[in-house]
Amino acid sequence: STRIETLEFQAEARQLLQLMVHSIYSDKDIFLRELISNASDALDKLRLASLVDKDLQVDTSDLHIAIEVDREKRTLTVRDNGIGMSRDEVVQLIGTIAKSGTAEVLRKAKESADAAASRELIGQFGVGFYSTFMVADTVTLLTRRAGASGGTRWESSGEGTYVIEDVDDAPQGTAVTLQLKPEDAEDHLFDYTAERKIREIVKKYSDFIAWPIRMATESTDTGGADTGDEATTQIETLNSMKALWARPRDEVDQAEYHELYRHLSHDWTDPLEVVHMKGEGLFEYEALLFIPAHAPLDLFAQDGRRGVQLYVKRVFIMDDCQALMPNYLRFVKGVVDAHDLSLNISREILQQDRQIQLVRRRLVKKVLSTVRSLQTDDAERYRTFWKEFGPVVKEGLLDDGDNQEAILEVVSVASTRDPEQTTTLREYVERMKDGQDDIYYMTGESRLMVEKSPHMEAFQARGYEVLILTDPVDEVWVERVAQFDGKPLRSIAKGQVDLDTADEKESAEPEREQQKKDYAELLSWLARTLQDQVKEVRLSSRLTTSPACLVGDTFDITPTLEKMYRAMGQ
Ligand code: ADP
Numbered sequence: 001s002t003r004i005e006t007l008e009f010q011a012e013a014r015q016l017l018q019l020m021v022h023s024i025y026s027d028k029d030i031f032l033r034e035l036i037s038n039a040s041d042a043l044d045k046l047r048l049a050s051l052v053d054k055d056l057q058v059d060t061s062d063l064h065i066a067i068e069v070d071r072e073k074r075t076l077t078v079r080d081n082g083i084g085m086s087r088d089e090v091v092q093l094i095g096t097i098a099k100s101g102t103a104e105v106l107r108k109a110k111e112s113a114d115a116a117a118s119r120e121l122i123g124q125f126g127v128g129f130y131s132t133f134m135v136a137d138t139v140t141l142l143t144r145r146a147g148a149s150g151g152t153r154w155e156s157s158g159e160g161t162y163v164i165e166d167v168d169d170a171p172q173g174t175a176v177t178l179q180l181k182p183e184d185a186e187d188h189l190f191d192y193t194a195e196r197k198i199r200e201i202v203k204k205y206s207d208f209i210a211w212p213i214r215m216a217t218e219s220t221d222t223g224g225a226d227t228g229d230e231a232t233t234q235i236e237t238l239n240s241m242k243a244l245w246a247r248p249r250d251e252v253d254q255a256e257y258h259e260l261y262r263h264l265s266h267d268w269t270d271p272l273e274v275v276h277m278k279g280e281g282l283f284e285y286e287a288l289l290f291i292p293a294h295a296p297l298d299l300f301a302q303d304g305r306r307g308v309q310l311y312v313k314r315v316f317i318m319d320d321c322q323a324l325m326p327n328y329l330r331f332v333k334g335v336v337d338a339h340d341l342s343l344n345i346s347r348e349i350l351q352q353d354r355q356i357q358l359v360r361r362r363l364v365k366k367v368l369s370t371v372r373s374l375q376t377d378d379a380e381r382y383r384t385f386w387k388e389f390g391p392v393v394k395e396g397l398l399d400d401g402d403n404q405e406a407i408l409e410v411v412s413v414a415s416t417r418d419p420e421q422t423t424t425l426r427e428y429v430e431r432m433k434d435g436q437d438d439i440y441y442m443t444g445e446s447r448l449m450v451e452k453s454p455h456m457e458a459f460q461a462r463g464y465e466v467l468i469l470t471d472p473v474d475e476v477w478v479e480r481v482a483q484f485d486g487k488p489l490r491s492i493a494k495g496q497v498d499l500d501t502a503d504e505k506e507s508a509e510p511e512r513e514q515q516k517k518d519y520a521e522l523l524s525w526l527a528r529t530l531q532d533q534v535k536e537v538r539l540s541s542r543l544t545t546s547p548a549c550l551v552g553d554t555f556d557i558t559p560t561l562e563k564m565y566r567a568m569g570q
């Protein structure tokens with residue numbers, strides 16, 4: 001007998017199907033991603049099974065995925081020659097949702113008035129196979145388990161029940177056939193029988209699937225002059241299969257890395273640096289990151305396109321995965337392929353995922369250490385990096401306390417020592433004079449303004465090196481960063497800077513007392529005259545040639561910041 005049965009979906013499965021049939025997603029294209037992902041998993045499983053079980057009689061010589069289209073009948077089939085399923089497995093795997101917490105999620109989704117919120121919830125545990133019902137009226141699955149003699153046919157319209165029967169002539173593996181909804185036929189956006197459309201989806205979501213995804217495609221042969229244009233059909237592999245990140249580093253050559261970089265970034269300049277890493281243990285992942293050689297035009301734009309894509313086991317999940325890369329490293333391009341995540345994980349959930357946070361910490365450390373080694377091993381390329389991305393990296397000093405040290409190590413700034421050269425903080429510290437405890441700096445709009453500032457005089461006179469900080473972001477980070485290598489950062493334009501040693505002070509003391517008396521009248525006259533403009537008028541020892549200068553309190557905002565705030569209307 002063929003044992004035809006009509007069975008009910010499990011309650012949770014029924015609810016999820018309801019949501020799919022009434023399409024909760026606007027991005028219906030993902031159904032193909034889901035089918036390809038399942039097929040790829042099935043091929044992975046078969047390969048593994050054939051390796052583990054020597055008695056398994058299967059042909060693994062041509063494992064692949066095939067997409068077949070019938071434009072007249074409006075059907076789309078995704079076929080694999082992978083592990084397949086037994087009848088019981090079909091009932092178990094396709095008829096029910098085994099994931100724990102499903103009922104809870106579905107209940108919340110149903111109660112939620114907000115469509116976006118319920119999408120979020122559903123996305124958390126993955127729509128998987130059921131997403132086919134967004135685009136199909138009927139779904140048919142034909143499968144035969146590797147090593148078994150008979151197969152199984154399953155069919156449903158997603159409305160509560162499915163029909164299941166035994167079949168004799170199923171090829172090994174699984175074929176899922178969708179009877180596409182007639183209403184989508186008119187809309188080219190949802191024309192899933194069009195070669196162009198399928199190509200586009202495969203390229204976007206499944207390009208790096210490690211198995212070939214084949215389809216019969218047409219090409220117009222314009223070769224013969226008298227035969228005219230002739231359409232010929234050939235079997236074409238749609239995906240590049242180049243999951244470079246999953247290959248051992250020493251088997252990938254530079255040109256391949258660069259090609260992937262071009263694909264990801266649309267930048268035709270080779271990247272400055274390639275970082276290829278692999279995480280093992282509890283949470284497995286591969287990461288392939290690129291540091292570009294130049295800043296994109298939209299680096300400072302609110303909605304600028306940024307960098308790291310998330311894959312789950314070779315399946316593209318999302319662009320610009322902010323959970324994986326902090327904003328101050330937004331110029332980093334690349335791919336992170338995590339092994340144990342749901343395909344439908346949302347951005348919000350990712351942000352809170354502990355394992356993703358762990359990966360992010362490792363990526364950040366790796367990027368910063370890569371910049372650090374550039375700095376020590378390849379000064380030229382480091383300078384390029386810093387010129388392009390320095391101002392962005394410094395933003396990290398504001399919001400990444402954990403990596404403050406590492407960021408400070410790679411910072412380089414202008415200084416009074418040499419107008420032609422920048423210095424790192426470490427180099428500055430190594431040059432600090434005996435008895436100098438602080439790292440001196442001054443912020444301002446330009447090097448010239450800072451150099452000409454009266455505050456500079458005493459420091460110049462005594463041969464102290466002062467860092468010249470002219471990036472707008474410098475104003476802000478110097479307020480946040482207390483010290484480097486145990487040495488406090490000190491603005492020469494704020495508070496009382498005491499450059500004299502104790503000895504010098506003692507010998508200068510009588511003279512200062514005399515000066516105070518001599519100038520007392522002038523000082524009190526100045527204080528009276530300027531009482532609305534200044535807090536206090538003091539006699540200073542810091543100037544050598546200028547008669548007077550304005551000094552901010554240690555906790556006052558700087559003139560540049562003041563300007564910034566005013567410009568923002570505060
Ligand atoms: P997920 O892939 O997240 O497990 P799906 O809904 O996509 O969820 O698929 C449910 C299950 O059905 C899969 O875990 C797998 O066991 C089985 N399955 C789906 N498609 C195939 C296939 N092409 N070959 C073998 N098994 C499949």
Ligand code: MG
Pocket residue numbers: 034037038128129
């Ligand atoms: Mg799946």
